[in-house]
Amino acid sequence: MDFDLLSGFHDGHQDGTSHQLLSNLQSRGRLTHEQSAEVPSLAHDVLDGSLRPLDSNQVGAVINKIEDIFEAIADCILDEGKELVIPFKTRPKKKTTTNDRDGSSKINRSLNSEAQKVVFPSKSPQEAWKFTALLRILELSHEALVTGTVTTKRDIYYRDPELFMRQAVVDRYIDDIAYTFGVGRDALNVVAAAKGLVAGSFSIKRKEDSIIDYSIESEGILIPGVKEIESIWMFDVRWILVIEKEAKGYPDIQTRQFLRLLSRHRPEIPILTLVDFDPDGIGIMSTYKYCSMGLAHEINLAVPSIRWLGVRSCDFLNTKHEIQGLLSLTARDRKIAMKMLGKSIAEEERDEEWRRELQIMLMMNVKAEIQILGNGEALGDWLDKKLLEATWSAGE
Amino acid sequence: MSKQYLTTHTIDDAHVTDIFSLAVTPTQILSASGASSIKVHSTTSPDIPLAQTLSGAHKLGCHHIVTSRNGRKAASAGFGGEVKIWSISESGEWVEEGKIEDGNKAGEIWAVALSEDGQFLASTTYDGRINVWDVVAGRKKIREYETKGSFGMCIDMSRDGRFTASGHENGGVYVFNNDTGRMLYSLPGKSSLAFDFYTTYSQTLGLVKPVRTVAFSPAGTRLAAAGDARVIALYDVQHGEQVANLTGHSAWIFSVDWSDTGEYLLSGSFDGKGKVWSIDRRACVATHSETDKTLWCVKWLPKTGKSEAFATAGANRSISFYREATGG
Numbered sequence: 009m010d011f012d013l014l015s016g017f018h019d020g021h022q023d024g025t026s027h028q029l030l031s032n033l034q035s036r037g038r039l040t041h042e043q044s045a046e047v048p049s050l051a052h053d054v055l056d057g058s059l060r061p062l063d064s065n066q067v068g069a070v071i072n073k074i075e076d077i078f079e080a081i082a083d084c085i086l087d088e089g090k091e092l093v094i095p096f097k098t099r100p101k102k103k104t105t106t107n108d109r110d111g112s113s114k115i116n117r118s119l120n121s122e123a124q125k126v127v128f129p130s131k132s133p134q135e136a137w138k139f140t141a142l143l144r145i146l147e148l149s150h151e152a153l154v155t156g157t158v159t160t161k162r163d164i165y166y167r168d169p170e171l172f173m174r175q176a177v178v179d180r181y182i183d184d185i186a187y188t189f190g191v192g193r194d195a196l197n198v199v200a201a202a203k204g205l206v207a208g209s210f211s212i213k214r215k216e217d218s219i220i221d222y223s224i225e226s227e228g229i230l231i232p233g234v235k236e237i238e239s240i241w242m243f244d245v246r247w248i249l250v251i252e253k254e255a256k257g258y259p260d261i262q263t264r265q266f267l268r269l270l271s272r273h274r275p276e277i278p279i280l281t282l283v284d285f286d287p288d289g290i291g292i293m294s295t296y297k298y299c300s301m302g303l304a305h306e307i308n309l310a311v312p313s314i315r316w317l318g319v320r321s322c323d324f325l326n327t328k329h330e331i332q333g334l335l336s337l338t339a340r341d342r343k344i345a346m347k348m349l350g351k352s353i354a355e356e357e358r359d360e361e362w363r364r365e366l367q368i369m370l371m372m373n374v375k376a377e378i379q380i381l382g383n384g385e386a387l388g389d390w391l392d393k394k395l396l397e398a399t400w401s402a403g404e
Numbered sequence: 405m406s407k408q409y410l411t412t413h414t415i416d417d418a419h420v421t422d423i424f425s426l427a428v429t430p431t432q433i434l435s436a437s438g439a440s441s442i443k444v445h446s447t448t449s450p451d452i453p454l455a456q457t458l459s460g461a462h463k464l465g466c467h468h469i470v471t472s473r474n475g476r477k478a479a480s481a482g483f484g485g486e487v488k489i490w491s492i493s494e495s496g497e498w499v500e501e502g503k504i505e506d507g508n509k510a511g512e513i514w515a516v517a518l519s520e521d522g523q524f525l526a527s528t529t530y531d532g533r534i535n536v537w538d539v540v541a542g543r544k545k546i547r548e549y550e551t552k553g554s555f556g557m558c559i560d561m562s563r564d565g566r567f568t569a570s571g572h573e574n575g576g577v578y579v580f581n582n583d584t585g586r587m588l589y590s591l592p593g594k595s596s597l598a599f600d601f602y603t604t605y606s607q608t609l610g611l612v613k614p615v616r617t618v619a620f621s622p623a624g625t626r627l628a629a630a631g632d633a634r635v636i637a638l639y640d641v642q643h644g645e646q647v648a649n650l651t652g653h654s655a656w657i658f659s660v661d662w663s664d665t666g667e668y669l670l671s672g673s674f675d676g677k678g679k680v681w682s683i684d685r686r687a688c689v690a691t692h693s694e695t696d697k698t699l700w701c702v703k704w705l706p707k708t709g710k711s712e713a714f715a716t717a718g719a720n721r722s723i724s725f726y727r728e729a730t731g732g
Contacts, residue, residue, distance in 0.1 A: 325674060328654045336555070336573060342530060349464045349483055353440075364421055367438045367465055370483060371424060371700070373555055373573060373614075 066195055067153055067340070073189050074150045081143075092128040094142050097188040137171075144168055145181050152197035156344040157291060160199050160260045204231040204263030205253070210242040234265040245277055246399050249391075250314065252283040252292050252378065259295055264309040267296065271311045279311060280398050282391075285319040286337070286375035287345040290362050294348070316361070317394050321368050324380045333380040337373050345370055407680060407689045408729035412713070413452050415723040418443060423717035424467045426701045429475030429492075433705070433715055435723060436466035436480055444498060445723070447705055452725065456498055461488065470518050473563060477522030477539065479504075487513050487527065489539055504543055515558045519565040524582070526568045528556025534570050536582060549580050549587060557631070558617045562624035567641060569620060569627050575612030577629050579641065589644040617659050621666045626683075628669055630657035636671060636681070650681050652688045658700055661714075664707040670714050672699030678716045678726075695720045 077094060084090040128139040148167055152159045165178045172178050186193040193199075205228030211221045215238045222229060223243070248270060259267075271279055281296065283289035297314045324331060337345070345366045352363050369375060381390045421438035428434070428447070432455060435443050442458040462482030469480040478490040478498065487504040504513065504525065513527045518539075524546075525537040532554045536547035547568075554574035561568050567588070568580045579588040613632035620627055620641070630636040634657060636650035655675035662669055668689075669681040676697050680690040697719035705713045711728035 325656075339530060346464070346483060346485065353464055360421070363465075364438060367422070367424075367467070367483060371467060373557065 066191065067197075070189060070191060070195050071150065071153050074146050074153075077146060078150075092139070094126045094139060094146075095188060096124045096126050096142065096184065098124065098184050099187045141171055141177060142181055142185065144171060145178065145185060149182075149185070149196040149198060155291070155347065156288065156340065157295070158197050158199055158258045163261045164198065166261050203257075204259060204266070205229060206231045206266070208248075209245055210240060212240050213238045231263050231266045233262055234269050237269070240270070240273055242274060242277070245274070247395055248277055248279045249317070249395070250279065250281040250296060252281075252289060258288075258292055261309065264296060264311070267314075268309055268311050271313055275313065278398055279314045280317040280395070281314055282317045282378060283319070284375065284377045285321065285324070285365070285369070285380070286335075286377075287341050287348060287366065287369065289319070290366060291344065291348060294362070315398065317398060318390075319376060319378055319381060320365060321372070323390075324376055331380075334374050334376055337369060337375055341375060342370060342373075407682075409680065409690055409692065409714070409726040410729050411694065411724060412727045413450065413725045415445060415452055417721050418445075418717070418723045419721050421465070421721065422698070422700060422719045423721060423723065424465075424700045425469045426703045426715055426717050426723070427469045427471040427478060428703055428705055428715070429471050430706045430708070431475070433703075433723065434469050434471060434478060434498075435717060436462075436469040437721070438465040438483075440465065442466060442469060442480060442498075447725075452723075458490070458498060458500075461500075462486065468514075468516050470516055472518040472522030473520035474522060477501075477518060479516050479518055479525050479539075481513055481516050481527075485512060487516060487525075489525070489543065491522075502543055504537055504539075514556060515570075517559045517561045517568070519561050520563045521565070524561065524565055526559050526561050526570075528559050528570055530555050532556055532572060534559065534568060534578070534580065536568060547580075547582065547585050549578070549585075551578055551590070552576060557614060560618050560620050560627075562620040562641075563622060564624055567620065567624060569618045569629075571615030571618040571629050571631065573614045575615060575631075575633075577615055577618065577627070577639075579627065579644070617657060619660050619662055619669075621662050621683075622664060623666055626666070628660045628662070630660050630671060632656045634673075636660060636669065638683075648686045650686065650688070652679060652691075653677065658698070659702045661703050663704045663712055663714075668704075668712070670702045670704055672702035672716055672718065674698050676718070676720075678702055678714075680714075692716070692726065694724060 081092045081094075084092045126135060126139045126142060128136060130136050130139070144167075145164060148159065148164050161179050161182060162175065164182070165172050165175045182196065182198055183193055186196055189195070207222055207225055207228040209223045211219055211223070212232055213219050214232070214236050217238075220229070220232070248267075250267065267279065270277075281293050283292050293314070293316060296311050298310055298312070349363060349366050352366075378387070381387050418435055419437035419439055419441075423435050423437045425436045426433060431446060431448050433445050433447050433452075435445070440460050440463050442461045443454060444456040444458070445452045446455040461480060462484065464483035466480050466482045469478060471478045476492055479487060480490065481487045489501045489504065490498045491501045493499050504527070512529050514530060515528045517526045518524070523538065523540045525539050527535050527537065529535070532551040534549040534551065534556060535545050538544050538546045549568075551570070551572065552574065554572040554576055556570050556572055558571040559568065561582075566582055568582055570578050572578070576590065578590045580586065581588050615629050616631035618627060618629045625641055626647070627639045627641050628636055629639065634651075634653045634655060636653075636657065637646055638648040638650070639645065640647050650669070653671065653673045655673040655677070657671055657673045659672045660669055667683055669683060671679045671681065673679075676693060676695040676699055678692040678699055679688050681687065682689045695718070699716050699718040701718065702716045703714060705715060711730050713725060713727040715723055715725050717723045
C-alpha cells in the first residue's frame with residue numbers, strides 16, 4: 009500500500025509541482041546549477057491541498073516505521089541482554105549521486121541493495137557511533153514529522169555537530185534511511201538546502217572582502233551564511249519584515265541565524281512577521297521567536313522581539329462581503345493546532361494571542377493564506393497600513 | 405412591532421479568554437472558554453454571583469458545554485479532544501462523573517448535545533460521524549450514524565430524545581431518528597424528501613455554506629439551522645421541508661436558541677449582533693449591538709417569571725443578561 013501511495017506521490021512531483029516551482033524560481037533569475045538540482049525537494053513545501061491527504065497518509069506510514077524501530081529497541085532494552093538493532097540498507101553505489109542531488113530519490117527497487125543491521129552494543133566503535141547517529145537522525149525526522157515541520161539536512165547536522173562530525177555523514181544516512189523505508193527523503197520531512205531570500209536597503213561585507221548590495225536586487229538574494237559576514241550596513245531601515253513565502257515554509261537555520269544577527273546588530277528596528285493564518289503559520293512564527301516549537305536547541309537562534317503582523321482572523325473575517333479564499337483545516341492541521349495548544353499551555357508562556365487564534369481556527373475550522381489579504385496593490389496597501397502602525401507603536 | 409429587551413446585568417471578564425459556549429439549568433448558567441476552567445453562576449439572584457469554578461476542567465480550553473433540560477447533567481468538550489460528563493450533587497455542586505472516550509483517538513468528538521433527562525449524549529466528529537452515547541449505562545456508544553464525511557460543526561437533540569440533528573461544514577443538515585437508528589433526512593441526500601430539502605436550501609442560500617448551529621424547537625416540530633450563509637433556515641421536522649427563511653444578519657451566525665414557548669428564536673453572529681426573531685411573524689423583533697466582538701453563544705434562560713430573559717457571550721469575555729421589558 010505504501011508503494012502505491014509513493015508512486016502517486018512521485019508522479020505528482022514530476023508532472024506538476026516541481027516544474028511549476030522551477031519556473032517560478034527561474035523567473036527570479038538567480039538559479040545556479042547547484043540550486044536547480046535541489047528543486048524537487050523544495051517541491052514538498054508547495055504541495056497544494058489536493059495532494060495533502062496523500063501526503064498525510066504517507067506521513068503516518070513513515071511515523072509508524074520509525075516508531076516500530078523505537079519500539080523494537082525499547083523491547084530489547086526491557087528484555088535485558090538482547091542486542092539493539094536498526095535495520096538498514098545502503099543505496100546501490102551507482103544510484104548514490106543521483107539520489108544525493110535529487111531529494112525525491114527515485115528508488116529503483118530492482119537494483120540489488122545490501123540489507124544490513126546496525127547493532128548495539130558492538131565490538132566496533134565505528135558501528136556504535138553509526139548506531140547512535142542513525143538513531144539520532146530517526147529521532148529528529150520523527151520530531152519533524154509529528155510536529156509537522158520541515159527540517160533541512162543542515163539543521164540536522166547542527167542539532168548535534170559533535171556526533172555527526174561532518175555534514176556529509178548526515179546527508180548520506182538520511183538518504184539511506186529513506187531508501188530503507190522505501191520512500192523519498194522528503195517523506196522524512198527533510199529537505200536539502202537553505203532557501204531563504206532577502207532583499208532590502210542594506211549591504212554586507214563578506215570576510216573575503218567582497219561587498220554585496222542587497223538594495224539593487226528587488227527579487228531577493230539567498231540569505232548569506234552568518235559565518236561569511238564581516239559587517240552589515242543598513243541604510244535608513246525602519247522595519248524588518250519576515251514573510252512565509254510558500255506554504256509550510258519553515259525557516260532553516262541559516263535564515264534564523266541571519267535574522268538573529270540583524271536583531272542583535274540593530275535591536276531598535278522592529279522585526280515583524282507575515283505568515284499564513286494556519287497552524288503552520290503560527291508554528292513558523294514560533295520557530296523564529298522561540299527556536300523550534302518547544303524543543304531545546306543546541307544553538308540559540310531565538311529572536312524574542314519578533315512581532316506578529318498578520319494574518320489574524322480579524323484581518324479577513326471582519327467583512328460584510330463574501331470572503332474569497334477561505335480553506336478548511338485538514339485533519340493534519342487540526343492535529344498540529346491541538347499539539348501546539350497543548351505545548352503553549354504546558355510551558356505557561358507564549359502569547360495568549362496565538363493561543364486564541366489557534367482556538368479560533370479550530371472553532372471555525374478555517375485557514376487562509378497571506379493572499380487572502382489581496383494580491384498586488386491590495387496587499388501592498390494592507391502592508392503599508394500595518395507597517396506604519398507597527399513602526400509607530402515601536403517608536404513610542 | 406418590535407420587542408424591547410433591557411440589559412439587566414453583565415459579568416465583565418467572566419473568563420480570561422473568549423467564551424465559546426453557554427449552558428443553562430433552571431437556576432444556573434455554565435460557561436466555557438479558551439481557558440481551562442468552567443464557571444458556574446447562579447441566575448436566581450439579580451447580581452448573578454459566581455457559584456462554582458470547575459478548575460482545570462479542560463487543560464487546552466473548552467469549546468462546547470451543554471446541560472440536560474432537567475439540570476442534573478452537563479457535558480463539556482475540550483480542545484484536547486476529551487469529553488467530560490458532570491452531574492450535580494445533593495449539595496448542588498457539579499462533580500465530574502466520567503469521560504466519554506471514542507476509541508483512543510483524541511479529538512474525535514467535536515460538538516455535543518444532551519437529552520432532556522441527561523441519559524443520552526449525541527456527538528459529532530471531524531470526519532462527519534454522529535454518535536449517540538448512553539451516559540448512564542456505562543457511557544457506551546449506542547448509535548453510530550455515517551454522513552458524507554464533512555466536519556460535524558453542530559448538533560442538537562430534540563427534547564423527547566427521538567431526533568438528533570447535525571449541521572456540517574459542507575452545508576449538509578441531517579436528521580436522525582434515534583428510535584429506529586436511521587437517518588430521516590439528509591442534505592444533500594438521496595430520497596425525494598431529502599431532495600426537496602436540498603433544493604430549497606441551496607436555492608435560498610445560493611451556495612452551500614457551513615452550518616454552524618442547529619436547534620430543535622421545544623415541541624420538536626421545527627428545526628432551525630444557520631451558519632456562514634447568514635440566513636436562518638426553519639424546517640418542518642416531520643416532512644423535511646423548509647418553511648421559512650429568517651434574513652437580517654450580515655455576518656456568520658454561530659448560535660441559535662429557541663425560547664421556552666417556541667415563540668421566539670435568538671441568534672448571535674460574528675459581528676457581535678444578537679437578534680430575537682418572532683416565529684409567527686417570521687421577522688426580527690429586536691437587535692442588540694452592545695459589542696462588535698463575535699458572539700459565540702446565545703441562550704435563553706428557562707422561564708421563571710412573566711418575562712423572558714436571555715444571555716449572550718463571546719469574544720469580549722463577558723456574559724450579558726437581557727430581560728424583556730414589561731408594561732411598555
